[in-house]
Amino acid sequence: MTPIPLSSACDEQAYGGKATQLGAAIRAGLPVPEGCALDTAFVDAIASDDPGARAELAGICAQIPGPVAVRSSAIGEDSGGASFAGQHATVLNVMGFEAVSDAVMVVRKSAWTESARAYRDRVGVDTDIRMGVVIQRLVAAEVAGVLFTCNPVTGQDERVVEAVWGLGEAVVQGLVIPDCYRMDRAGCLIECRPGVKDIRIQRLPGGLTAKEAVAEHLVEHPCLDAEKLAALHVLVSQCESVFGTGPHDIEWAFEREIPYLLQLRPVTKYSSA
Amino acid sequence: MNSPTPSAPTAFEAPGPGSWSVDAAHFPRPVSHFQAEIHPQGITSGFLECARRYGLLIDTLDFRFVNGFAYSSVVPAAEAEIPARFKAAEDVFRNKIWREDLARWDREVKPASIKTHQALLAVDPATLSDDELMTYVDRCRDNLQRMIHQHHSFNLAAILPVGDFMAHVGAWTGLPMGEFLALTRGSAPESAGSFPEMDRLAEEIRNSPDARKLLESGQASADILERLCNQPSSLGKATRDYLGVVGDRLLNSLDTGEPSAIEVPEALIARIRMAVQQHEHQDVAVTEAEVSRLREKIPSEHRAQFDELLDEVRLMSRLRDERGFYSDVWAGGVMRRALLAAGARLAAQGRIEAAAHLVEASYKEIQALLSRNGGPGAAELAERARYRKEQRAENAPSELGDPASPPPPMDGLPPEVIRVMTALGTAIQSLGAEPQDNRDTTVVKGIGASPGTYSGIARVIDSTEDLGRLEEGDVLITAATTDSFNIVLPLLGAIVTNAGGLLSHAAIVGREYGIPAVVGTRNATARIADGTPVTVDGTTGEVRFDAP
Numbered sequence: 001m002t003p004i005p006l007s008s009a010c011d012e013q014a015y016g017g018k019a020t021q022l023g024a025a026i027r028a029g030l031p032v033p034e035g036c037a038l039d040t041a042f043v044d045a046i047a048s049d050d051p052g053a054r055a056e057l058a059g060i061c062a063q064i065p066g067p068v069a070v071r072s073s074a075i076g077e078d079s080g081g082a083s084f085a086g087q088h089a090t091v092l093n094v095m096g097f098e099a100v101s102d103a104v105m106v107v108r109k110s111a112w113t114e115s116a117r118a119y120r121d122r123v124g125v126d127t128d129i130r131m132g133v134v135i136q137r138l139v140a141a142e143v144a145g146v147l148f149t150c151n152p153v154t155g156q157d158e159r160v161v162e163a164v165w166g167l168g169e170a171v172v173q174g175l176v177i178p179d180c181y182r183m184d185r186a187g188c189l190i191e192c193r194p195g196v197k198d199i200r201i202q203r204l205p206g207g208l209t210a211k212e213a214v215a216e217h218l219v220e221h222p223c224l225d226a227e228k229l230a231a232l233h234v235l236v237s238q239c240e241s242v243f244g245t246g247p248h249d250i251e252w253a254f255e256r257e258i259p260y261l262l263q264l265r266p267v268t269k270y271s272s273a
Numbered sequence: 274m275n276s277p278t279p280s281a282p283t284a285f286e287a288p289g290p291g292s293w294s295v296d297a298a299h300f301p302r303p304v305s306h307f308q309a310e311i312h313p314q315g316i317t318s319g320f321l322e323c324a325r326r327y328g329l330l331i332d333t334l335d336f337r338f339v340n341g342f343a344y345s346s347v348v349p350a351a352e353a354e355i356p357a358r359f360k361a362a363e364d365v366f367r368n369k370i371w372r373e374d375l376a377r378w379d380r381e382v383k384p385a386s387i388k389t390h391q392a393l394l395a396v397d398p399a400t401l402s403d404d405e406l407m408t409y410v411d412r413c414r415d416n417l418q419r420m421i422h423q424h425h426s427f428n429l430a431a432i433l434p435v436g437d438f439m440a441h442v443g444a445w446t447g448l449p450m451g452e453f454l455a456l457t458r459g460s461a462p463e464s465a466g467s468f469p470e471m472d473r474l475a476e477e478i479r480n481s482p483d484a485r486k487l488l489e490s491g492q493a494s495a496d497i498l499e500r501l502c503n504q505p506s507s508l509g510k511a512t513r514d515y516l517g518v519v520g521d522r523l524l525n526s527l528d529t530g531e532p533s534a535i536e537v538p539e540a541l542i543a544r545i546r547m548a549v550q551q552h553e554h555q556d557v558a559v560t561e562a563e564v565s566r567l568r569e570k571i572p573s574e575h576r577a578q579f580d581e582l583l584d585e586v587r588l589m590s591r592l593r594d595e596r597g598f599y600s601d602v603w604a605g606g607v608m609r610r611a612l613l614a615a616g617a618r619l620a621a622q623g624r625i626e627a628a629a630h631l632v633e634a635s636y637k638e639i640q641a642l643l644s645r646n647g648g649p650g651a652a653e654l655a656e657r658a659r660y661r662k663e664q665r666a667e668n669a670p671s672e673l674g675d676p677a678s679p680p681p682p683m684d685g686l687p688p689e690v691i692r693v694m695t696a697l698g699t700a701i702q703s704l705g706a707e708p709q710d711n712r713d714t715t716v717v718k719g720i721g722a723s724p725g726t727y728s729g730i731a732r733v734i735d736s737t738e739d740l741g742r743l744e745e746g747d748v749l750i751t752a753a754t755t756d757s758f759n760i761v762l763p764l765l766g767a768i769v770t771n772a773g774g775l776l777s778h779a780a781i782v783g784r785e786y787g788i789p790a791v792v793g794t795r796n797a798t799a800r801i802a803d804g805t806p807v808t809v810d811g812t813t814g815e816v817r818f819d820a821p
Binding site for chain 1: 486490524543544550562563566567721722753754762763770772773774775777779780781793795812
């Protein structure tokens with residue numbers, strides 16, 4: 001029962017799928033925001049108000065300056081069979097020990113929502129789920145989104161990127177029509193379809209996030225230029241050299257023009273249902 | 274509960290002979306009575322002026338409002354005028370005549386317009402007597418009419434170079450135009466909302482930690498603006514200067530019936546925030562690398578012409594937005610300010626319900642109301658306001674009158690004429706109206722996000738509380754699928770959303786569950802009525818209405 005730096009997370013049974021995946025990415029030199037991994041026993045201890053665990057978490061919070069993202073890392077999540085996309089909570093822009101501790105509880109509890117249970121029933125995953133947690137420096141994204149290394153609809157071998165202004169939650173939550181870019185394996189643009197990004201998710205100064213109107217002239221303006229697309233091509237090529245050709249589902253963000261890898265999981269197979 | 278979408282008025286008659294198509298791009302909602310009276314004249318006369326100079330085979334767009342919705346019909350040039358048009362077209366590309374227009378715009382037209390608007394804004398309408406106020410309304414209206422004409426007299430200069438560029442690139446490469454158009458980025462600072470007053474304000478805020486804190490605070494946007502304005506330092510002046518230029522422009526419309534920027538402080542604050550951040554993080558100019566990467570895609574024998582055409586586009590692109598900003602977008606805001614002042618007086622006397630309702634009156638009705646000599650009642654104007662608020666052009670017929678005939682073949686025409694007309698057609702198609710298939714009334718188009726076809730009953734769901742209405746096998750029609758929808762997903766036959774993309778959680782889970790999904794339709798919840806039988810094709814991204 002010990003939190004460890006994200007870069008040391010190897011044991012999936014203790015720290016969960018997301019933590020070990022990100023740990024492996026850091027060890028391979030991929031640009032993952034620094035952070036730490038909490039194992040399931042530690043998360044349970046926080047939930048039961050264990051004083052030792054709380055003191056330890058307070059120490060961790062003191063070490064990560066600035067706002068953090070608190071993400072789920074359940075055992076069995078992000079596996080090849082089921083994506084658990086959006087089933088478990090992520091709390092963004094969390095500041096200070098009390099808020100982090102609350103966020104850990106929110107994430108842990110999200111395994112037990114009616115919705116998450118319904119999902120596990122449907123995909124036939126063990127219903128007794130244990131939750132690890134990842135705490136990472138929050139990337140203050142100007143542009144962010146998701147990249148698939150195959151076309152999720154046609155199955156074609158190409159990169160599909162969806163991008164929005166602000167934090168990438170607006171893509172995963174389907175809040176706006178994101179820009180859609182398709183590139184071939186060599187990184188050449190096949191299609192650029194600007195979306196309608198009238199809302200962005202923005203950090204609030206005191207913590208957490210809010211939806212905000214996007215200035216009118218940017219709503220339909222493409223948010224990735226050739227340079228950013230090239231940077232994403234490099235990022236995805238690095239991911240493939242570390243994790244194989246996948247296909248992968250990658251969440252990314254640009255902060256001050258620098259690309260970050262926020263999450264990487266396998267693209268799930270189509271259901272035959 | 275889900276409220277049914279109001280249906281459009283049933284009586285739509287063609288406003289004249291010929292075929293008419295709706296202009297939902299510029300007028301997505303019905304326009305105010307006030308605007309409807311004066312808009313068509315300026316478009317028609319302004320367009321005609323440039324049609325002659327640019328050698329078009331058409332005279333103008335006849336523009337009319339039917340039940341408040343904008344319809345236009347192309348008026349071909351008279352037979353007798355054709356030789357003169359052929360002659361004019363010869364000069365267009367040879368002399369790059371749009372450059373003359375731009376020079377005239379910068380030298381005379383734009384400065385004169387700014388002066389006129391500012392002179393009108395120097396008057397505080399609240400201080401005028403009733404008679405003086407009516408005279409002031411007249412002056413603002415005359416100005417607006419001239420400015421509508423002015424806007425459209427620069428149409429060709431603004432769009433011909435970009436249309437010509439796109440037509441050539443399209444013919445050379447067949448590639449989608451988005452990234453080529455992005456090459457013009459940075460050359461139109463006004464489109465990016467950037468101009469001296471904006472830059473100065475952004476600079477002031479960057480240099481003031483307090484102002485930055487204020488801007489990022491969760492306070493109401495109107496309060497933030499007010500506090501910035503009241504700063505005694507140069508920051509206060511920069512804010513007031515900025516508002517002086519943008520505050521009294523119509524925010525996002527050409528209709529005096531829609532709000533000015535100052536009425537929507539959230540939009541102004543969002544714009545200011547963006548300007549403050551943009552400078553720090555983004556270099557908006559196009560890099561050489563970007564240009565050369567796209568240039569590589571052009572066959573080598575055409576690259577010299579590609580460079581030449583691109584230069585013209587970059588030179589001219591600012592005119593596309595400036596011609597509106599400094600003409601009727603600003604004049605419309607000045608007009609609205611006058612009408613709101615007059616409306617406030619009438620509202621205070623209880624003769625209309627809200628100051629803004631005065632734009633719902635025609636000019637004659639406004640004269641009658643202001644001179645206390647009859648005019649429409651408060652309830653009548655409120656009803657007109659309600660109608661405009663609820664109706665959308667997407668519910669109006671896309672065509673009226675005769676069926677549209679294809680444009681006449683261009684074989685045998687002089688090459689310059691073909692080039693002018695092709696450039697114009699390309700520009701209108703890609704910059705103006707929505708693609709034609711979006712107007713098809715039997716199909717709602719979006720992005721196919723989870724393959725498969727499914728037919729079932731549409732359930733339009735507004736909120737998660739409404740989820741209880743879903744029955745097994747329904748087609749969920751909703752604005753966006755938050756994660757709370759997961760619980761009902763197994764029930765569903767198909768999913769259709771206004772927002773969202775291929776990689777949203779809802780799309781991913783839809784694919785895992787094998788439920789066909791169409792996302793990013795923009796307006797499915799408005800176009801599909803609750804209870805309608807529909808067929809969803811998650812591969813093509815189409816939702817079709819089935820016979821009940």
